Amino acid sequence: MTPKTFVSALAAAKLPSVFNPWRDRCSIHDRSDAAARRRSNLRGMLEASLDAQVETIWIARDLGYRGGRRTGVPLTDEVHLTHASALMGGIELERATQGPEVAERTAAIVWQVLGRIGQPVMLWNVFPFHPHDADDPMSNRCHSRAEREESWPLLQALVxxxxxxxxxxxxxxxxxxxxxxxxxxxxxxHPSYGGQREFKDGMYGLYGIDTDPVVSPELPLRPSYAATARAFA
Incomplete structure (x- = not known):
């Protein structure tokens, strides 16, 4: 499978209460060509990963509504698209949404660590899409076993x-x-729920890098984001 055919396979997936950023368009936040931009972003990341012969894939659980759902790049929010571009050799990554950039705390910590490591990696999720509650598209939930089994061939293809x-x-x-x-x-x-120090220590230890002081990222987090989205849903 090639990056192009892989992204096409991703874009073909459709599941209930699941947002597929490479297929779907959010009527509130997305540009008219958002899905195409996200497909281009992911294809660029995949091609750059193959060119760099990356040795490691970092895999979290699901896409979040503030990060990969908007950018099409796992574990990457809009604030850190430029960081992803630089790490992967200057590839072009475009915003797919309108309005102010939205930050995600997990993405901020991940990219803080990647900035120190300085090595290209491929980022992914066990369940590659954004699972949400049926009545709340801007919520996060854990994917089900059935959803994981349905998407498992995509993970195997990526590996x-x-x-x-x-x-x-x-x-x-x-x-x-x-x-x-x-x-x-x-x-x-995982860096959330008080795990930031352990996450950083674990990653730095894995790459043979000295740890650094814990500094919580100062992000332009907007607590009202989800509430605003729900109001217009």
Missing amino acids: SMVQPKRIVAIGRDAHLALAGLETEVIAIR
Whole structure:
């Protein structure tokens, strides 16, 4: 499978109470060609990963509504699209949404760590789409076992295409879900819910980098974002 055919396979998926950023368009926040922009972003990341012969895929659980749902790049919010572009060799990554940039705390910590590591990696999720509550498209929920099983061939195709030497599972849920893969899987604490220090220590230790002081990212987080979105849903 190639990056182009992989992205096409992703874009063909449609599940209830699931937003597919490479297929779907949010009527509130997205530009008219948002899905196409996100497909282009992901294809660029995949092609750059193959060109760089990345050795590692970082895999978290699901896409979040503030990050990959908007950008099409897992574990990456709009604030850090330029960081992703630079790390992957200056590829072009475009915003797919309108209005102010939206930040995600997990993405901020991930990119803070990637900035110190300075090595290209492929970023992904066990369930590659954004699962949400049926009556709240701007909510986050854990994907179901049935949803994971339906999307599992996509994860297998990604691993087969990238051929990493190791996979880093971000969080316990991701680690448990990835147990069936043949590639070595290393578990690292998820940075949310007080796990920032352990996440950073784990990642820096994995790459042989000295740890740094814990500094919570100062983000332009907007608590009213989800509430505003729901008001217009």
